[in-house]
Amino acid sequence: MAKKLESTFRNMVLVLFVVTLVASTAVGFINEFTKGPIAEAKQNKKLQAIKYVVPTFDNNPNADMYKVETADGGTLELYPAKKDGVLVGTAVKTYTKKGFSGIFWIMVGFNPDGSINNYSVLEHKETPGLGSKMEEWFRGEGKQSIIKKNPSATKFIVSKDGGDIDAITAATISSRAFLDAVQRAHNAYMKGLK
Amino acid sequence: MSQLNNFTKGFIKENPVFVLLLGMCPTLGVTTSAVNGLGMGLATTFVLVMSNLAISLVANLIPDKVRIPGFIIIIASFVTMVDMSMAAYLPSLHESLGLFIPLIVVNCIVLGRAESYASKNKAMPSIIDGLGMGLGFAFALTLLGGTRELLGSGKFFNFAIFDEGYGMLIFVLAPGAFLALGYIIAIINKLRKA
Amino acid sequence: MEYIIIIISAIFVNNIVLSQFLGICPFLGVSKKVSTAVGMTGAVTFVMVLATIVTYLIQKFVLDPFDIGFMQTITFILVIASLVQMVEIMLKKVSPSLYQALGVFLPLITTNCAVLGVAIMVIQKNYNLMESVVFSAATAIGFGLALVLFAGLREHLDLVKIPKGMQGTPIALITAGLLAMAFMGFAGIV
Numbered sequence: 001m002a003k004k005l006e007s008t009f010r011n012m013v014l015v016l017f018v019v020t021l022v023a024s025t026a027v028g029f030i031n032e033f034t035k036g037p038i039a040e041a042k043q044n045k046k047l048q049a050i051k052y053v054v055p056t057f058d059n060n061p062n063a064d065m066y067k068v069e070t071a072d073g074g075t076l077e078l079y080p081a082k083k084d085g086v087l088v089g090t091a092v093k094t095y096t097k098k099g100f101s102g103i104f105w106i107m108v109g110f111n112p113d114g115s116i117n118n119y120s121v122l123e124h125k126e127t128p129g130l131g132s133k134m135e136e137w138f139r140g141e142g143k144q145s146i147i148k149k150n151p152s153a154t155k156f157i158v159s160k161d162g163g164d165i166d167a168i169t170a171a172t173i174s175s176r177a178f179l180d181a182v183q184r185a186h187n188a189y190m191k192g193l194k
Numbered sequence: 195m196s197q198l199n200n201f202t203k204g205f206i207k208e209n210p211v212f213v214l215l216l217g218m219c220p221t222l223g224v225t226t227s228a229v230n231g232l233g234m235g236l237a238t239t240f241v242l243v244m245s246n247l248a249i250s251l252v253a254n255l256i257p258d259k260v261r262i263p264g265f266i267i268i269i270a271s272f273v274t275m276v277d278m279s280m281a282a283y284l285p286s287l288h289e290s291l292g293l294f295i296p297l298i299v300v301n302c303i304v305l306g307r308a309e310s311y312a313s314k315n316k317a318m319p320s321i322i323d324g325l326g327m328g329l330g331f332a333f334a335l336t337l338l339g340g341t342r343e344l345l346g347s348g349k350f351f352n353f354a355i356f357d358e359g360y361g362m363l364i365f366v367l368a369p370g371a372f373l374a375l376g377y378i379i380a381i382i383n384k385l386r387k388a
Numbered sequence: 389m390e391y392i393i394i395i396i397s398a399i400f401v402n403n404i405v406l407s408q409f410l411g412i413c414p415f416l417g418v419s420k421k422v423s424t425a426v427g428m429t430g431a432v433t434f435v436m437v438l439a440t441i442v443t444y445l446i447q448k449f450v451l452d453p454f455d456i457g458f459m460q461t462i463t464f465i466l467v468i469a470s471l472v473q474m475v476e477i478m479l480k481k482v483s484p485s486l487y488q489a490l491g492v493f494l495p496l497i498t499t500n501c502a503v504l505g506v507a508i509m510v511i512q513k514n515y516n517l518m519e520s521v522v523f524s525a526a527t528a529i530g531f532g533l534a535l536v537l538f539a540g541l542r543e544h545l546d547l548v549k550i551p552k553g554m555q556g557t558p559i560a561l562i563t564a565g566l567l568a569m570a571f572m573g574f575a576g577i578v
Contacts, residue, residue: 223410297501300465301501369566370565377558
């Protein structure tokens with residue numbers, strides 16, 4: 001094996017500098033290459049979520065996105081879905097900080113009158129098998145479902161707390177948080193309509 | 195040792211996870227499903243092979259006193275490249291693995307092999323060593339991930355094997371990782387002694 | 389008030405070792421005796437808090453303004469590696485006995501996923517500098533708590549008869565699993 005380069009101060013600094021330079025250049029190069037696809041993947045992900053929660057549309061909700069400020073100082077993004085220029089639904093990317101494992105995000109699709117068309121849980125760290133059930137639970141039958149209900153008319157609070165929606169069995173905290181997020185979305189939507 | 199031996203040692207005799215007990219953090223952290231385990235294993239294998247190769251080529255140009263920082267920069271660049279590529283082309287896997295992707299840079303296996311093998315051997319054996327260790331790691335992670343997924347939710351690689359209701363939820367949660375790995379290592383120890 | 393939540397969450401609810409799986413290598417490796425566990429915690433706390441501060445400043449004043457966020461992994465790990473070198477040199481002078489006791493585990497703090505993990509997390513969680521300092525300090529305390537508890541348990545395990553196949557790592561992991569289960573009880577506090 002060839003002899004190793006001596007550990008003089010000059011050598012050490014020089015080598016580290018060169019290695020860092022080469023490394024940064026290589027990484028920078030890949031960065032340029034992947035910047036586009038990464039941004040595209042992000043937009044796609046949002047578009048998929050929007051498609052899932054509102055009726056069929058032919059505009060670009062991402063381009064028509066508008067923001068509304070919430071009462072607690074946050075900002076929500078609202079994506080209008082239009083067909084032939086007429087509003088068919090609005091997807092709202094909302095959050096709650098009251099989750100069992102902290103903050104989580106859901107996309108709620110409202111019909112023009114403010115009733116719920118559908119929803120999709122985006123990111124969460126709720127307990128798998130318990131809080132994570134919210135991914136499907138609130139689409140279920142009867143009192144646990146939020147589909148077609150309107151927070152202006154129905155109380156979007158868990159029945160345990162005197163409301164009209166049944167919480168997930170054994171996952172009350174996640175359920176409360178979920179409804180908190182939906183309520184926040186609805187408030188922002190109604191505020192944005194004015 | 196023969197190159198075949200060099201390659202296969204990573205699977206059983208010197209399996210980084212089960213025998214050498216290295217790389218524990220991702221092992222416990224991302225094995226909630228077989229897919230995640232496999233994904234992480236392959237990403238780490240890529241970094242291992244590339245950094246082993248790079249380091250075996252330049253080891254003599256790096257003065258001894260700064261070899262650790264030098265190796266780290268090289269490893270970190272490959273990790274960043276993997277991180278960016280996954281964000282661009284495999285966004286959902288990138289999201290599931292999350293924080294653990296950049297953490298590949300501190301995976302003791304990568305630095306360990308660089309220090310103990312790649313810096314002292316030629317390119318080809320280093321590549322094979324990296325491949326063997328990496329795939330052994332991937333094997334261990336997929337095994338653990340598959341076990342936890344099967345016991346915890348009745349699925350394997352997302353195929354439902356039995357109904358989710360029969361699953362032992364604990365296995366997809368934090369404690370389950372420790373328990374599953376503990377038992378697997380106990381079984382492997384028994385097999386090795388036999 | 390926010391700080392109390394950060395502290396309780398970092399130490400108990402989302403304990404870095406028992407629920408986030410960072411810092412496992414030293415957790416399994418240094419936890420055979422309570423005294424070494426305490427020494428290790430001190431070293432890790434120092435590195436973790438200092439590293440978080442430095443990496444935070446680098447992110448805000450170099451990486452973000454120049455839009456070179458992709459250099460995060462490389463710069464962060466270099467900062468941590470240098471800090472660990474510094475700690476090693478300092479410890480050799482100030483407390484040679486602790487330096488001896490920690491042995492090879494001291495340089496291994498560089499590869500402690502918890503340190504790099506925390507540095508990245510505070511950026512992802514969008515904390516300000518003060519919150520980052522509090523979070524990293526609390527996380528280090530949580531690390532220490534898990535380590536010391538585990539060391540205590542292992543010291544007791546040494547006195548008990550364990551089936552041959554389970555000796556060593558397997559029983560340690562099972563014990564860690566039970567400890568993790570206990571910590572799950574904290575969930576929902578914040």
